[in-house]
Amino acid sequence: MAAVASLADPPRIALVGNPNCGKTALFNALTGARQKVANYPGVTVERKLGHFVSPAGARVQVLDLPGTYSLRARSPDEEVTRDVVLGRFEHEPMPDVLVCVADATNLRLHLRLVIELKKLGRPLILALNMMDVAEKRGCRIDAAALLAALGVAVVPTVAIRRGGIAGLLAQIDRTVAVMGPRGAAAPCGWTEPSAHDLRGYHREVEAVLRDALRDAGRPSLATRRIDAVLLHPAVGLLFLLTVLFLMFQAVFAWAEAPMELIDAGLSALQAAVAAVMPDGALKSLITDGIIAGVGSVVIFLPQILVLFFFIQILEDSGYMARAAFLLDRLMGGVGLHGRAFIPLLSSFACAVPGIMAARTIENRADRLATIMIAPLMTCAARLPVYTLLIAAFVPDGTVMGGMIGLQGLVMFTLYAAGILSALAVAFVLKRTVFKGAREPLLMELPAYRLPSPRNVLIGLLERARIFLARAGTIIFAIMVLLWFLASFPVPPEGAAGPAIDHSFAGMLGHALAPLLAPIGFTWQIAIALVPGIAAREVAVAALGTVYALSESGDALESSLAGVLAADWSLPTALALLAWFVFAPQCVSTLSVVKRETNSWFWTAVMIAYMTLLAYAAAFVTFHVSTALLGG
């Protein structure tokens, strides 16, 4: 039973449209939100709610919905759109006005949904988006003729630059003013259109286009020429690998100076606190727990921002969709669904949105296979762990005549290891538990766009906010707890060795040490791995706190990387890197797997297979590197 809107509720408008037509950009322009936008389809997989006050003073609720080509939903994200539009959600009233967002450069495809929505008989506005690109392509649309042919209000927009928003707001005000009483829209008798109906819609679209489309335009010559190179099976793949390689070189080269600055700032802060405060529990908590722990993670902010600067540029330019096209053959070789690329790509930021993006995959077996491998992609939380160990153990030198930085090369290898292991796991899963024919990738290639500096800046600020919010919440809270566990109980009178040996954390570390000794991990690593279950980078913060409480004097003044380089063997560091490529150490990821699969079984399978892989990889790495390099 659908909920019914009360008269007191503000009017609700829903943004509906095909994938990658600019719904979220329009949502952001209307509400002032900063939801993720990117130049490829499938970014929005759940409904988002926002508000704005219109120029007429009306408070309006806006729903941003996942893209769909038709109300004949086939995948879970499309079902969300269909159910919201048709008012099928139990706790959510039906939208009062539908704003159908259509890509003006491809009206033939987008108008089919407009026709389908019009048949619902509900207030409908057509936002003709990306008008700037359409005009550049020589596409000429007669908006008045379109209005006459469709019988719905048409507003040209350029959502990404907030163009046409005033016109759209005025149209929303007019539509809200003339619509019937709130809650009067009875659930319509919608039935799924048959193939015959769809052919009918197509004929209607052709009739509308005959009246309204003066010139369809064509993709620019530059786009076709660039695509000829970037989509070439050999040259295109080489270009992709080069881009990724340069990205990881830049992560180390560009971030070095700001990281040193943050490090110096944190050391100065630690020294200042130590000088000002008398000895006691609070001083230890601030210097050893908070500054040493949280600070050892915050230092990696510049690297995260450099990495996401590149990702944002690649997404906004339209190159990511080409990368999906290029890698489709590779993904198909292991049996993955063509649409798996976007979830896997999203997982480079965080596995949580990656797993949620698997909703765009219709077939449950293919969706499960994608979910099971998504956490193997190298998420941003692994970056601090990788960087710390690389900085500690990989010399800051170059290879190939000084052309390639060694540290960047190792980072590239770790990312490649994540991708290759994901493909290997997918290969096994698709030939055993998730058997089935492979479905091809059907994807619209978006137009190339010059990335908007504003969009890039907002994306980076959002990334910085997320990273610092995590440092200030999850990592901060866990470090305070870890400081307590690593400081108490205090050692008995006359006890030898560092105080942490006698603490709860020390006892836990020593208890776990025998289990982890075969893979070369020390008891300090054992302590760090436990809070690392909350979030991977917490392991770095935990190492910072554990070593701050273990050492004294000069050791405290050197960076965590320096302390680790002195305390661990190279095989131990390599084994820990191998562990982090596979370990399922993030409680958020596991809970979202439970939610998306609606099954504890698949969550348990993921924990089991990733832990086994992590242990095996660390074991092999430790013993092979010990044999080759010495302990």
Next chain:
Amino acid sequence: MWQDLIADTAVLLAFAWVLWRLVLPAGLRGRLRRLAGVRPRDAAAGACGGCCGCTGTGSPAQHRRHG
């Protein structure tokens, strides 16, 4: 003494926060919120650890005023 008091308070608060945000399942948290008369968070936000900028601890609800 005052240092011990502040440190103990910080540890207790951190313990409560970790218990609430990381240990308790989202369903139980929602039930407790309802019992306390607080509107539960959006279901979509339930599982997110706030790492991805989605609805978990993502951007606060926006209210843009036009005109």
